[in-house]
Amino acid sequence: MAAKLILFPVPIGDGPIDTALPPYNREMLNTCRHFIVEDIRTARRNLKRMGYEAEIDDTTFFELNEHTPETDIAHYLDPIAQGSNVGLMSEAGLPCIADPGSLITSMAHRQGIEILPLVGPSSIFLALMASGFNGQNFAFNGYPPIDTNKLTASLKSLETRIYRDSQTQIFIEAPYRNDKLLALLASRLMPTTRICVACDLTLPTQYIRTRMARLWLTEPPQLHKRPAIFLLYK
Amino acid sequence: MAAKLILFPVPIGDGPIDTALPPYNREMLNTCRHFIVEDIRTARRNLKRMGYEAEIDDTTFFELNEHTPETDIAHYLDPIAQGSNVGLMSEAGLPCIADPGSLITSMAHRQGIEILPLVGPSSIFLALMASGFNGQNFAFNGYPPIDTNKLTASLKSLETRIYRDSQTQIFIEAPYRNDKLLALLASRLMPTTRICVACDLTLPTQYIRTRMARLWLTEPPQLHKRPAIFLLYK
Numbered sequence: 001m002a003a004k005l006i007l008f009p010v011p012i013g014d015g016p017i018d019t020a021l022p023p024y025n026r027e028m029l030n031t032c033r034h035f036i037v038e039d040i041r042t043a044r045r046n047l048k049r050m051g052y053e054a055e056i057d058d059t060t061f062f063e064l065n066e067h068t069p070e071t072d073i074a075h076y077l078d079p080i081a082q083g084s085n086v087g088l089m090s091e092a093g094l095p096c097i098a099d100p101g102s103l104i105t106s107m108a109h110r111q112g113i114e115i116l117p118l119v120g121p122s123s124i125f126l127a128l129m130a131s132g133f134n135g136q137n138f139a140f141n142g143y144p145p146i147d148t149n150k151l152t153a154s155l156k157s158l159e160t161r162i163y164r165d166s167q168t169q170i171f172i173e174a175p176y177r178n179d180k181l182l183a184l185l186a187s188r189l190m191p192t193t194r195i196c197v198a199c200d201l202t203l204p205t206q207y208i209r210t211r212m213a214r215l216w217l218t219e220p221p222q223l224h225k226r227p228a229i230f231l232l233y234k
Numbered sequence: 235m236a237a238k239l240i241l242f243p244v245p246i247g248d249g250p251i252d253t254a255l256p257p258y259n260r261e262m263l264n265t266c267r268h269f270i271v272e273d274i275r276t277a278r279r280n281l282k283r284m285g286y287e288a289e290i291d292d293t294t295f296f297e298l299n300e301h302t303p304e305t306d307i308a309h310y311l312d313p314i315a316q317g318s319n320v321g322l323m324s325e326a327g328l329p330c331i332a333d334p335g336s337l338i339t340s341m342a343h344r345q346g347i348e349i350l351p352l353v354g355p356s357s358i359f360l361a362l363m364a365s366g367f368n369g370q371n372f373a374f375n376g377y378p379p380i381d382t383n384k385l386t387a388s389l390k391s392l393e394t395r396i397y398r399d400s401q402t403q404i405f406i407e408a409p410y411r412n413d414k415l416l417a418l419l420a421s422r423l424m425p426t427t428r429i430c431v432a433c434d435l436t437l438p439t440q441y442i443r444t445r446m447a448r449l450w451l452t453e454p455p456q457l458h459k460r461p462a463i464f465l466l467y468k
Contacts, residue, residue: 016258017256018256018257018258019256019353020256020353021256021353022251022252022253022254022255022256023252023257024250024252024253024254094359094363095363096362096364096365097359097369098369098370099369099370101363101369102365102367102369105363105364105365105366106366106367108366109430109443109444109445114442115364115442116364116440117360117361117435117442119253119353119355119360119436120353121353122359125331125359127351128330128331129241129329129330129339129351130330130339130350130351131339132336132339132340132341132342133336133340134336135328135330135331135332135333135336136332136333136334136376137373137374137375137376138373138374139371139372139373139374139401140370140372140373141371142370142371167373196343201351202353206350208349208351209343210343211343
């Protein structure tokens with residue numbers, strides 16, 4: 001079988017692996033000795049908890065983050081030409097979704113390399129499943145603008161897509177800004193637009209709640225520094 | 235622990251369960267005796283392969299499809315008030331994504347019922363992971379218009395979002411129309427817009443390929459009646 005690029009999801013929380021990953025992922029993990037990762041230290045820890053059996057000293061890590069020079073990245077898939085699988089791991093969740101991993105998959109397509117994406121958790125899709133919102137038409141928009149005026153303009157345009165196209169709008173925020181964002185959403189959106197807040201997904205403290213924008217103004221949850229997904233729909 | 239609504243993903247293909255689902259899902263499956271399903275016959279088969287141990291005769295099925303009267307649906311979550319978990323299963327992939335399950339999750343939110351979404355496969359997200367396209371901003375648009383003129387107009391508007399907002403555009407098609415759709419995409423999109431075709435995901439015949447629109451005009455793959463996802467990006 002030709003060597004390939006394998007995309008490894010990583011559990012979102014610290015819970016047991018068997019809530020997050022199919023057993024097959026562990027089997028595939030142990031076919032790789034080369035991994036492209038965002039941070040080597042957390043990658044080592046994740047490999048261990050995901051059942052990687054080889055010695056870490058026999059493992060090659062390629063770092064992919066904002067400090068990586070493009071000239072380095074160009075060589076990250078070289079082991080595949082020599083017959084060895086390469087694994088691409090996220091820090092948490094699905095690789096290449098809400099992270100810069102597509103630099104690597106895009107390069108793999110240009111080089112005609114086979115890509116094997118594996119099943120795993122994604123807070124975006126778990127939140128969408130549980131939101132009660134339209135799952136037949138939805139958009140993930142990444143981070144909202146920080147500037148309040150720009151955010152207000154952006155919300156106006158997202159509400160157009162919600163009401164005109166029946167498209168659920170999803171975004172994330174830096175966890176220390178969650179409470180501020182929710183307060184802004186609750187006050188700036190049309191009163192009947194619904195907000196779903198999904199927080200600490202897959203953790204024992206998981207919180208998923210959907211209600212109309214104006215109802216979030218009273219007794220809002222404490223989201224400070226907790227990973228959260230925000231979804232909007234009519 | 236209070237009874238809840240549990241969202242059960244179903245494997246996409248006929249492959250072994252341990253490539254598709256975390257072991258925890260089986261454990262949760264066996265806490266349910268009530269299931270909301272699209273089709274009872276396929277649901278029975280899926281329950282069996284997913285490791286459901288109770289007798290099917292002791293199991294209650296609530297059907298949710300285009301023939302279900304709304305007055306019936308209103309009672310589907312009643313077992314939860316009586317202390318029993320209710321499971322919501324898709325036909326394949328993640329419930330409430332690209333299916334009408336959000337009718338049920340939306341009702342659960344109105345009734346203050348806790349929702350537990352479980353991890354599983356989704357051809358949409360596996361395709362996005364492997365596409366090489368932007369996973370930090372993307373939209374799933376469901377089915378494209380069948381009428382060729384409407385499709386052309388719709389592609390124009392999707393290309394605007396690709397080039398202006400850097401947003402990956404994703405859609406699906408009825409499998410018997412795949413070949414026709416790909417030919418239309420290849421001829422109607424701007425020549426440098428890239429198309430990713432992801433077909434038979436999680437199956438041994440899996441096919442994932444990304445190239446520029448005009449290159450799909452020569453030697454296109456045979457997609458007839460194979461489940462496929464189409465993704466577009468610059």
